[in-house]
Amino acid sequence: MYVLYEEDGGFKAGHILSETDASLQVEAESGKRSKLKRANVLFTFADPAPSALLTQAAADAETLDLQFLWECAPQEEFDAAALAADYYGHTPTAVERTAVLMRLHSAPAYFHRRGKGMYRPAPPDILEAALAALEKKQKQAEQQQRWVDEMAEGRLPEEIAAVAESLLIRPDKNSQQWKALDAACARLHKSPDRLLLELGAWPHALALHKRRFLATYFPRGTGFPDVQIPALDRELPLSDAEIYSVDDITTTEIDDGLSVKRLDDGRIRVGIHVAAPGLSVTRESDLDKLARARLSTVYMPGEKIPMQPDNVIEAFSLDAGREVPALSLYVTADPATGEIGESETRVERVVLKANLRHNDLDGQVTEAALDDPDSELPYSDWLRPLWQLAKSLSAQRDAVRGKAENNTRVEYSFYLDGNPDDPDTPVRLVPRQRNAPLDRLVAEYMILANNLWGGLLHQHGVPGIYRSQQAGRVRMSTQALPHEAIGVPQYAWCTSPLRRYVDLVNQWQLIAAVEHGVSARLVAPFKPRDADLFAIIGAFDAQYAAWNDFQNTMERYWCLRWLQQQGIRRVVAHVLRDDLVRFSNAPLVTRVGGLPELERGAAVELDLLGFDELALEVDCRYVGPAEQA
Secondary structure, three states: OEEEEEEOOEEEEEEEEEEOOOEEEEEOOOOOEEEEEHHHEEEEEOOOOHHHHHHHHHHHHOOOOHHHHHHHOOOOOEEHHHHHHHHHOOOOOHHHHHHHHHHHHOOOOOEEEEEOOEEEEOOHHHHHHHHHHHHHHHHHHHHHHHHHHHHHOOOOOHHHHOOHHHHHHOOOOOOHHHHHHHHHHHHHOOOHHHHHHHOOOOOOHHHHHHHHHHHHHOOOOOOOOOOOOOOOOOOOOEOOOOEEEEEOOOOOOOOEEEEEEEOOOOOEEEEEEEEOHHHOOOOOOHHHHHHHHHOEOEEEOOEEEOOOOHHHHHHHOOOOOOEEEEEEEEEEEOOOOOOEEEEEEEEEEEEEEEEEEHHHHOOOOOHHHHHOOOOOOOOHHHHHHHHHHHHHHHHHHHHHHOOOOOOOOEEEEEEEOOOOOOOOOOEEEEEEEOOOHHHHHHHHHHHHHHHHHHHHHHHOOOOOOEEEEEOOEEEEEOOOOOEOOOOEOOOEOOOOOOOEHHHHHHHHHHHHHHHHHHHHHHHOOOOOOOHHHHHHHHHHHHHHHHHHHHHHHHHHHHHHHHHHHOOOOEEEEEEEEOOEEEEOOOOOEEEOOOOOOOOOOOEEEEEEEEEEOOOOEEEEEEEEEOOOO
């Protein structure tokens, strides 16, 4: 004897081995034995064999007219066996009874299940709505399949192209377009971004990288609304210092400049002058909201997305030859020992004599020229005393750190000689040593300002945003804690208020400390334990990391373009660890499959076999060891 029963939402049949009032022992055709509750039994039968029953019934079920069954069925609940008897006009065979069961079970729009073998026909209005929904779903499935077929054949459907950007950035995974794209990717074994790029949703990988970033972080565009700059509410004294700035030739936001004056006692008075947008861009103003939304300028080869609107940059950038508000730190020091005497911070107007550029000076301003008083050197009266003190300050920090800074790695500046949106634009990689004298000189005075100004905030009990490093961990906080890697007791970013929001916040606090002294903590924009400072830190950390990731992405892209434009097919690289190497002629780090186990720093020759501008990978083959330069 055999039995038909329900299991896991379907029908199964098996041979009865034994039975009790409550259960049966059943053996399936596979040989698997199981205990079956009588509540799951539909009926027993003598023939045909279980496998034949299910096969024949499934075939017969497809021939049954659903509409006719629905019209014949009673309006109330009914037993499937009774409907089978009415349909066939005789006591149904096991196959016929099973066929009706399968047909009813497969059509929930027509028949609602009400228990074991029991069903009820759907009311006419509900059936009509259900059938309309099924028809719509079928049409959608057909449309979706057409899109999949088109993409598999190398054509991009208009409906997919129209939402290509959102399919990558914030896809609606219930939409037909996403389901079609996902199915096409599965069929072709490609990622969504690669398939869409190959189908022409973007003209090239450069456009995809940029659009993905802009759609995520600048969905309304990178422009600014028209916001006027409030006039200054105070008259500022004019400094008589002779001030110069030093920046890359592409820099348009001149944040800082330096001045120096020799004193009669052999000491010098150094001025560190920082643009002061904080005088007009005040907390919770419209301009503040614009800057806070971006938190930092976004940099990439050939272009940037500024944190501040153009009119703010134009008003406060320390461009040579005009009076500009500034926050100035004046420090008296012995250049030979680096001993700092008195220091003073002023809010004033400054006039820069010139905006100097690394590109013009780096070749002339060498350590040898700086250290030799008889050597010809441009701006020698300004550079040499600043250099002497900078070396002494650096030595003091090295003593605190317990070691000298390692700044020997070559860095590269990227220059695009044309449209930054065109991948065929010529790109130039210009190497620069991290410890180039002008770099070291400017960096030393920015460290000094960030250290002393952080101490000034702490002295007056005015909260600020500090960067610290202790036990190897770098973090931002409102506490004046040591930065062990730099070798200073505290370090607050203060010297780039046109480009970093943290610096702008600290500038507000510094202005309050300068103007109100011991009572500054009562009038500063941010009071002690202000929760908004912690919110700024959290937002800045996340967004600054995203900006850096994008900058790294674009620099890596243009590295690949440079290698191809130069026709470079073999390079020397140095092992960092395992199979990770750094190219010697470009700022590119990559993995090399099949690289033998070598010591860190070992030089190797690599053949460049191909470039993937979407994944930003270069396919390399190990050739052999290279001679060390």
